[in-house]
Amino acid sequence: MSGAMRMLAGLYRPVESQTPYGGRSVTFEAMGSAWLACGARRRSERGEGDEHHAVETMSAETRDDPRLETGRVLRFGGADWGIVTVRPLRPGRVGLELERRR
Incomplete structure (x- = not known):
């Protein structure tokens, strides 16, 4: 991703718990955290029937890190991006597919 914008992102894992009301x-x-080389954002709409929502997707490249897993969240630029896919690119580097709903 030569020429891609580099961003420092916080890495978070979702923790579910049950509320007192069930x-x-x-x-x-x-x-x-992780340094990301981000590609261009792409927007689309998803949903069924009358219920649709905007979805943004983005590809990013970063150093290989075992903490980067599908379902975890990268927070940067004032938004939370879910990790949808992690794929090896070359030794020590991985490609990420990120998604956020708007």
């Missing part, structure tokens, strides 16, 4: 609560536990 509901579910999700909080985010900090796990560290």
Whole structure:
């Protein structure tokens, strides 16, 4: 990703718990940070029937880190991006597919 914008992102893992009223609560536990080389954002709409929501996706490249797993969250630029895919690129580097709903 030559020429890509570099960002420092906080890495978080979602922690689910049950509320006293039987509901579910999700909080985010900090796990560290990662430097990302981000690609362009892409927007689309997803949903079924009358219920649609905007979704932004982005590719990013970073150093290989075992903490980077599908389902975890990277927080940067004032937004939370879910890690959808982690794929090896070359030794020591991985590609990420990130997604956020708007």
